[in-house]
Amino acid sequence: MGRKVIQMADNFKDLKWYSQFFRKCSKCGTCKSAYSYGPPPTNASICPQGDYFKLDSYYGSRAKSFLGQAILENRVDLTDPAVQEDMQKAVFSCTVCGGCQTQCQLDYKPWIIDYIEEMRHNLVNRGIGPTKAEKIYQDKVIKDHNPYGETHSSRFNWLKDVRDLKTDGNTVYFAGCTASYRRTEIAKSTASVLTKLGEDWGVMGENEYCCGSPLLRAGLREEPQKLAEHNVDYLNDHGFKTIVTACAGCYKVLAKEYEKWWGLKLKAKVLHTAEYLEEKMKKGELKLSNVPATVTYHDPCHMGRHMNHYEVDMDGKKQWKGSYIQIDKPGLYETPRNVLKAIPGIQFKEMYRNRDNSYCCGAGGGIKASYPDVALETAKTRIKEAEGLDSVQKMVTPCPFCVTNLGDASRALGSKVEVVDLIQLVDQALKK
Amino acid sequence: MDKKERIYKTLSQIVGDEKWVSNSPVDCWAYSYDMTYKRPQMPNYVVLPKTPEEIQSILRLANAEKMPVVPFTAGTNIGGLCVPEQGGILMDLKRMDEIIEINEEVRFAVIEPGVSQAQFAQELFKRGYRFGWPVGPPSASVLACAIHHGIGGMSGRYGLNSNHITGMEVVRPTGEILMCGSPAIRRDSWQSCMPLPRFDGLFTGTLGTTGVVTKLGVFIPPVPDYVHIGTFAAENLTDMEMFMRTFSKYEYADDLTAISWWLSQVPIPYPYVEKPKGAPEWTGYCTLYAFTEKELENKVDVFNKVIKDLGKKGNTIKATDVPEESKKGRTQLPSQIVGSTKNYCKMGGGGIAWPGTFTPSNRWVAVYNLWKEIYTKKAKIALSPSTRVTMYRGCHYGMLRLMTPFPRDRPEEEANAAWCIREAAKVLIDAGGIPYKPPTDFAREINKRADPGWIDLICDIKDMLDPNGIMNPGKWGVR
Numbered sequence: 001m002g003r004k005v006i007q008m009a010d011n012f013k014d015l016k017w018y019s020q021f022f023r024k025c026s027k028c029g030t031c032k033s034a035y036s037y038g039p040p041p042t043n044a045s046i047c048p049q050g051d052y053f054k055l056d057s058y059y060g061s062r063a064k065s066f067l068g069q070a071i072l073e074n075r076v077d078l079t080d081p082a083v084q085e086d087m088q089k090a091v092f093s094c095t096v097c098g099g100c101q102t103q104c105q106l107d108y109k110p111w112i113i114d115y116i117e118e119m120r121h122n123l124v125n126r127g128i129g130p131t132k133a134e135k136i137y138q139d140k141v142i143k144d145h146n147p148y149g150e151t152h153s154s155r156f157n158w159l160k161d162v163r164d165l166k167t168d169g170n171t172v173y174f175a176g177c178t179a180s181y182r183r184t185e186i187a188k189s190t191a192s193v194l195t196k197l198g199e200d201w202g203v204m205g206e207n208e209y210c211c212g213s214p215l216l217r218a219g220l221r222e223e224p225q226k227l228a229e230h231n232v233d234y235l236n237d238h239g240f241k242t243i244v245t246a247c248a249g250c251y252k253v254l255a256k257e258y259e260k261w262w263g264l265k266l267k268a269k270v271l272h273t274a275e276y277l278e279e280k281m282k283k284g285e286l287k288l289s290n291v292p293a294t295v296t297y298h299d300p301c302h303m304g305r306h307m308n309h310y311e312v313d314m315d316g317k318k319q320w321k322g323s324y325i326q327i328d329k330p331g332l333y334e335t336p337r338n339v340l341k342a343i344p345g346i347q348f349k350e351m352y353r354n355r356d357n358s359y360c361c362g363a364g365g366g367i368k369a370s371y372p373d374v375a376l377e378t379a380k381t382r383i384k385e386a387e388g389l390d391s392v393q394k395m396v397t398p399c400p401f402c403v404t405n406l407g408d409a410s411r412a413l414g415s416k417v418e419v420v421d422l423i424q425l426v427d428q429a430l431k432k
Numbered sequence: 433m434d435k436k437e438r439i440y441k442t443l444s445q446i447v448g449d450e451k452w453v454s455n456s457p458v459d460c461w462a463y464s465y466d467m468t469y470k471r472p473q474m475p476n477y478v479v480l481p482k483t484p485e486e487i488q489s490i491l492r493l494a495n496a497e498k499m500p501v502v503p504f505t506a507g508t509n510i511g512g513l514c515v516p517e518q519g520g521i522l523m524d525l526k527r528m529d530e531i532i533e534i535n536e537e538v539r540f541a542v543i544e545p546g547v548s549q550a551q552f553a554q555e556l557f558k559r560g561y562r563f564g565w566p567v568g569p570p571s572a573s574v575l576a577c578a579i580h581h582g583i584g585g586m587s588g589r590y591g592l593n594s595n596h597i598t599g600m601e602v603v604r605p606t607g608e609i610l611m612c613g614s615p616a617i618r619r620d621s622w623q624s625c626m627p628l629p630r631f632d633g634l635f636t637g638t639l640g641t642t643g644v645v646t647k648l649g650v651f652i653p654p655v656p657d658y659v660h661i662g663t664f665a666a667e668n669l670t671d672m673e674m675f676m677r678t679f680s681k682y683e684y685a686d687d688l689t690a691i692s693w694w695l696s697q698v699p700i701p702y703p704y705v706e707k708p709k710g711a712p713e714w715t716g717y718c719t720l721y722a723f724t725e726k727e728l729e730n731k732v733d734v735f736n737k738v739i740k741d742l743g744k745k746g747n748t749i750k751a752t753d754v755p756e757e758s759k760k761g762r763t764q765l766p767s768q769i770v771g772s773t774k775n776y777c778k779m780g781g782g783g784i785a786w787p788g789t790f791t792p793s794n795r796w797v798a799v800y801n802l803w804k805e806i807y808t809k810k811a812k813i814a815l816s817p818s819t820r821v822t823m824y825r826g827c828h829y830g831m832l833r834l835m836t837p838f839p840r841d842r843p844e845e846e847a848n849a850a851w852c853i854r855e856a857a858k859v860l861i862d863a864g865g866i867p868y869k870p871p872t873d874f875a876r877e878i879n880k881r882a883d884p885g886w887i888d889l890i891c892d893i894k895d896m897l898d899p900n901g902i903m904n905p906g907k908w909g910v911r
Binding site for chain 2: 019020023024025026027028029030032033035036037038039040041042043053054055056057063066067070075076077082083086087090103105106107108320323
């Protein structure tokens, strides 16, 4: 199997390049909370990192603008080990959820996520990152193609309970590491749903490697590229028409980042399971039975605001050079809600913070491994928000990593709110 | 243990957790500058107290160590007021973010310093009340705005936000807690600063140099049922000022504001561009609120009549028709778009400052003409004279300010803007205007022209309240 994709020029930009945007941060602090005039005016915290640490060096994209300047212009002594430690904490304890990005109104806005990750890359190159925990899981990804330290050969062990391994078909289910090793119930539900819907589907088997998200999020570049090339080569070589994933993190990488960063174009259409199910629903192929439950929905950052597409006037033809114009294509907000609401018996209640203003589960950006206290406290906040809705029994989200962290918080709180993946609920509702 | 370590440990003990203290350059850097052209200056420590008692202890420590203390809420002022002049302890008050009371019966609220405009707006709106929302960021502190004579959307009718203060709790620089206004007599009674001596004045407009205000009572009027936004335009400021002066005598408008063509562009053109021929140089709006239809009709009638009568006399003022969407920006405050400075600095590139002043309306024209000369003729790089004028309680202390964006990453252009702003401030003060929330360079210009007796009094008060000169030293340029 030879790689068919010719490697494109490296699309990653350095910190100096991003400075044209982060220096446009006016330090107004609008990024610190999710506010809308309404009416009525609504206001809520949006930055898990800032909410936890409180210092302005941690709060929103404003803080990241300060930090980027400090790094780029040597405003702090990054040869001092104590300063290195503090800088690592400030930059790597961010969930990179993008909550600040959706609040920002300036030309800085479209670049905030990529810029934060470039800051991490810059620090990695200086030896100031990744964190110890990230280094451990990065080594595991490089060795075993998953961050959990599990053997690669056991990746599809979960499938044995469902059916025999099949590696061809119109559709390939990209299971991802978390569903394969930690949230196998999600993988099994996905398999069950695909089968119930009569899909001709397979998996990549031993050829499925980590999508690379955990490495990209931590500021690595070359290592995730290798994973990307491997996955893209395999998927393109095997003639799949559709790639389905139930993981928000994998979805962002497959649907957006392989091409964005390395010009690696997948021939097959990439769908999150929510999109796949909505397509089926529109065709009348989704026959769902009653599931009596009062539920709320948690937007995974990587599927929602990270998938917002920003229109930018880079050459100044419409406004001025580098100006942010608008979000011309929003992330997947309505699709999973449409699927959820289509299940008979479901009573849906929206949390106060939703869609672009959703509060991160707290697990992203390497935080679950590096700063578990931040991750857990953030998730507890989210669970409490759901508890504040009258009689909510389940928090539904279409991301195994969000399910994991929110589930941990629910248990830590002794909450009655059960955290489940959307695909599990659909599997339950889908007639055989 | 060295001094640095000792102070760090003591601060940690005071606030109960090392989490709320930092002496890391990484953290201190994030408090070293703001949206203005002020050069970065770092504090030595950042501390986040939760209670007035913790603030007392911090101030006592600072006195013992002769170390400056800079109060900080959101760092969103346009004057570099929270940038430490001499290092020291930056006291970040954002953890003190409780709305302690909203008294709907007698219409006041009591808030802590970390309460944001967004937070307060949400809670007041639920109850049908409002405040003088500024065009600042939603993240900005309500308390800091009020004690620094901030303005808002009710200033035309009710005056500045500092006019709404009904009481205060303050920690003096030497650590004592005192109450000002009615809560000084009965702790839970926050209705008014008067008829007692206005000791709240010792802590108002003093840029954090006389103490730390830890609770503030403010007047909250109800949200009226009806609103009309009147819009108008004039070919020059002379005509515009005449209209505003005439209409303001009725005190009908909660907000009565006009802006030059350059400020009406979104965002402000950077650098300067010529105004298109035929476009009015000044446009304006007034917000007319009422509790009955009849009341509103009367106000609108008067608004139209004033325009008509002045028109008959040759004034170029005209009522205009603008899209409803653009009118929203006048009443839908706090606003992310307006408050993020998007409308102002987006094209300039992240930096913004101004000569923001209180200037009687009969001086506006003379000062504006001088400002235009400085910005468009004398500047190395011509800048937009993006000027705003607003009437407060009639015309006797109206606002005159010149929003000046600049790129943060091009030092020469930043210096050009800073020069223009300073020159504009000088001609303004010479003409009798007074900058509000003044940065240090403005304060020096004010003091040069100030009555010696006034300077002496400020020095005496400062020495009395703050004998070691620890509170935000350098900001008023007198100590």
